Amino acid sequence: MFILALALRNLFRNTRRTVITSAAVVFGLALQVLGWGLVDGLDDNFLRAAATTTTGDILLRPPKYPTDGLSFPLEEASVPPALTGFTGDTAPRVLFSAKVVHHADAARALGVAYDPDLDYRVFPRERWRVQGVWPDKDQPQVAMGDAMARLLGVGLGDQITIQARTVDGAQNALAYAVTALVHTDNGQMDNNAVWIRMAAADELLQLQGRRTHIALHVGGLQDSTVVRDEIQASGMLKAADGQEWTAKTTREEAADLLAINDIRRKAILMLVGVIMCIAGLGIASTVVMAAYERVREIGTLLALGMKRREVGALFLVEGALLGIGAGIIGASLGSAAVLYWQVNGIVLSPELMKAQGSFPASAVIYTHFNWAPVFGSLAFSAFIATLASLFPAWFAAHLNPADAVRAD
Amino acid sequence: MTTSGTGAPLCQLTDVKKNYPMGDMVVQALKGVSVQVWPGEFTAFAGPSGSGKSTILNLIGCLDRPSEGKVFLEGRDVATLKDAELGDVRARRIGFIFQSFNLIPVLTAYENVELALRLSGADLRGQKERVEEALRSVGLSDYMTRRPAQLSGGQQQRVAIARALVKTPALIIADEPTANLDSTNGAAILDLMKAMNADNGTTFLFSTHDPMVMSRARRIVRLSDGQIVGDETPERLAPQEAAPSAPVGG
Numbered sequence: 001m002f003i004l005a006l007a008l009r010n011l012f013r014n015t016r017r018t019v020i021t022s023a024a025v026v027f028g029l030a031l032q033v034l035g036w037g038l039v040d041g042l043d044d045n046f047l048r049a050a051a052t053t054t055t056g057d058i059l060l061r062p063p064k065y066p067t068d069g070l071s072f073p074l075e076e077a078s079v080p081p082a083l084t085g086f087t088g089d090t091a092p093r094v095l096f097s098a099k100v101v102h103h104a105d106a107a108r109a110l111g112v113a114y115d116p117d118l119d120y121r122v123f124p125r126e127r128w129r130v131q132g133v134w135p136d137k138d139q140p141q142v143a144m145g146d147a148m149a150r151l152l153g154v155g156l157g158d159q160i161t162i163q164a165r166t167v168d169g170a171q172n173a174l175a176y177a178v179t180a181l182v183h184t185d186n187g188q189m190d191n192n193a194v195w196i197r198m199a200a201a202d203e204l205l206q207l208q209g210r211r212t213h214i215a216l217h218v219g220g221l222q223d224s225t226v227v228r229d230e231i232q233a234s235g236m237l238k239a240a241d242g243q244e245w246t247a248k249t250t251r252e253e254a255a256d257l258l259a260i261n262d263i264r265r266k267a268i269l270m271l272v273g274v275i276m277c278i279a280g281l282g283i284a285s286t287v288v289m290a291a292y293e294r295v296r297e298i299g300t301l302l303a304l305g306m307k308r309r310e311v312g313a314l315f316l317v318e319g320a321l322l323g324i325g326a327g328i329i330g331a332s333l334g335s336a337a338v339l340y341w342q343v344n345g346i347v348l349s350p351e352l353m354k355a356q357g358s359f360p361a362s363a364v365i366y367t368h369f370n371w372a373p374v375f376g377s378l379a380f381s382a383f384i385a386t387l388a389s390l391f392p393a394w395f396a397a398h399l400n401p402a403d404a405v406r407a408d
Numbered sequence: 409m410t411t412s413g414t415g416a417p418l419c420q421l422t423d424v425k426k427n428y429p430m431g432d433m434v435v436q437a438l439k440g441v442s443v444q445v446w447p448g449e450f451t452a453f454a455g456p457s458g459s460g461k462s463t464i465l466n467l468i469g470c471l472d473r474p475s476e477g478k479v480f481l482e483g484r485d486v487a488t489l490k491d492a493e494l495g496d497v498r499a500r501r502i503g504f505i506f507q508s509f510n511l512i513p514v515l516t517a518y519e520n521v522e523l524a525l526r527l528s529g530a531d532l533r534g535q536k537e538r539v540e541e542a543l544r545s546v547g548l549s550d551y552m553t554r555r556p557a558q559l560s561g562g563q564q565q566r567v568a569i570a571r572a573l574v575k576t577p578a579l580i581i582a583d584e585p586t587a588n589l590d591s592t593n594g595a596a597i598l599d600l601m602k603a604m605n606a607d608n609g610t611t612f613l614f615s616t617h618d619p620m621v622m623s624r625a626r627r628i629v630r631l632s633d634g635q636i637v638g639d640e641t642p643e644r645l646a647p648q649e650a651a652p653s654a655p656v657g658g
């Protein structure tokens with residue numbers, strides 16, 4: 001016990017040196033915890049953006065439809081399965097490439113044809129609406145992403161023309177009134193999506209009952225992976241024309257983006273690893289200097305009968321305390337930042353969102369606090385610090401007391 | 409050679425040699441030294457610089473082992489003891505007073521004394537009283553919470569005496585205890601040590617080349633070039649006092 005007390009006192013002996021040595025650990029751990037919270041938040045953000053705007057909990061597609069989420073070939077549209085026996089909510093959709101023209105301005109757009117009676121059960125549409133009302137009536141009306149409307153100078157009630165190819169590849173163009181501006185959790189949608197009732201889309205695209213997606217909401221606390229497997233096993237995905245639709249969970253849909261986040265995590269780990277190695281060298285040099293400066297004192301402790309391993313332990317504990325103390329400060333700072341942004345969110349600037357035009361994420365990133373990186377990094381820093389103190393501890397424990405008590 | 413009438417010697421060196429390797433050479437710091445120390449002695453090891461005073465005190469204090477010969481302390485041959493056992497002997501049986509005081513700078517006077525008592529394995533009960541009593545006996549009751557840097561050299565050496573005394577050791581070893589003190593403080597420290605010796609019968613062995621210190625010793629062992637060249641009991645001392653294995657006035 002007095003070894004701990006003595007080690008603690010020794011740390012405050014050269015406060016400046018201790019502070020400088022701790023700084024690297026504090027910085028490394030704060031970075032680790034904050035970086036982790038940010039990337040976990042990005043995960044949440046991607047999943048939320050996907051689930052609330054395009055995939056629901058599970059997304060069904062026709063068998064040959066591309067799953068990259070980048071191209072929307074209408075020729076792959078197909079008659080959807082009836083899903084008889086599925087107890088959750090379903091939202092059949094047709095996504096299509098289009099061009100929106102407003103006066104002299106035109107922009108490429110993603111058309112989202114939806115069923116007004118079903119879509120709201122899977123997607124939180126009312127939460128998105130920033131102006132106007134959803135174009136659910138039997139009229140030539142659409143809703144538009146707010147960023148796109150800004151780009152084209154479109155206001156509520158304005159007329160626009162949507163150009164698109166029909167299922168058979170023929171060009172078509174029809175005029176619509178914009179009745180709602182929406183802001184979703186998905187910046188990509190806000191930048192280039194127009195929402196149109198399925199009946200109106202039928203007229204524009206000549207769908208003949210074909211669909212490109214069905215988003216499912218499994219409801220309750222059910223695990224979407226389990227539900228997906230059940231749906232697949234049940235044969236529910238077989239359409240009337242005999243084609244078997246594919247089913248993917250939100251997490252699988254976002255896999256590419258989540259994989260990018262895993263790379264980000266590795267990058268953070270490497271960066272923090274390098275910082276911690278530097279911090280470890282700092283701790284090592286601090287404790288080595290402490291050991292060399294205190295030879296006479298070590299000799300005195302040995303003369304007073306302190307065991308060699310206790311003397312070694314004294315230096316190990318000094319290093320470990322430095323690592324843990326600085327670690328707690330660093331992890332606390334990082335955690336505080338993560339918790340703050342978990343509540344308040346980091347608002348990405350509109351410019352950044354525009355630059356990241358195809359970034360399927362919300363403009364507000366909520367960091368995600370997790371104990372694992374806090375404890376993980378604390379253990380890591382304690383380990384590095386103890387490791388760094390091994391040599392000085394060994395040095396101190398092996399001094400000859402007769403020589404050491406007379407050192408200057 | 410001072411001999412004793414009765415009892416066993418506290419410490420006995422027989423033909424002790426100590427060599428220090430220095431590159432290709434070997435420095436013979438002690439070249440075959442035999443000496444006995446009896447309980448209650450107040451003995452100075454004197455001699456010119458490099459004569460082996462510190463070396464002989466290190467061996468008696470179990471800080472080091474001889475290259476040849478035997479060192480008996482309380483009947484045990486310390487040359488055969490392991491490091492940990494030597495540490496144990498130091499912790500329990502020997503107190504040290506150093507030329508440079510060697511207090512632990514981050515500990516207060518009280519804590520410095522307490523540390524020695526704890527390391528000696530003493531009963532936890534009554535520790536506080538013992539530490540306070542030790543500091544009181546060196547006149548530092550009012551300075552217990554001060555750190556070494558806040559004490560004068562003389563005061564620091566008093567703390568060191570309290571630290572050596574607190575565990576009631578068989579032997580206190582002081583290598584040039586007054587060399588870093590002015591003559592007034594040096595004399596005071598010596599008088600304090602002598603009072604402890606007289607009051608408690610604690611054995612003190614110290615080294616010096618200061619005539620003032622030597623004048624207070626009851627026995628002076630003279631070393632020169634690694635050998636004992638004289639062992640005297642100053643004439644002003646009565647013979648029975650010079651070999652106080654039989655307690656003074658007993």
Ligand SMILES: Nc1ncnc2c1ncn2[C@@H]1O[C@H](COP(=O)(O)OP(=O)(O)OP(=O)(O)O)[C@@H](O)[C@H]1O
Pocket residue numbers: 403428429430435436437455456457458459460461462463464
């Ligand atoms: N650790 C060591 N390594 C090498 N030589 C040593 C060592 N310690 C002592 N010596 C040598 O042994 C001899 C005796 O040294 P010692 O320190 O015992 O002398 P001393 O009488 O205490 O001298 P001083 O009055 O200067 O303290 C000297 O020649 C010294 O150089």
Ligand SMILES: [Mg+2]
Pocket residue numbers: 461462463583
């Ligand atoms: Mg010496």
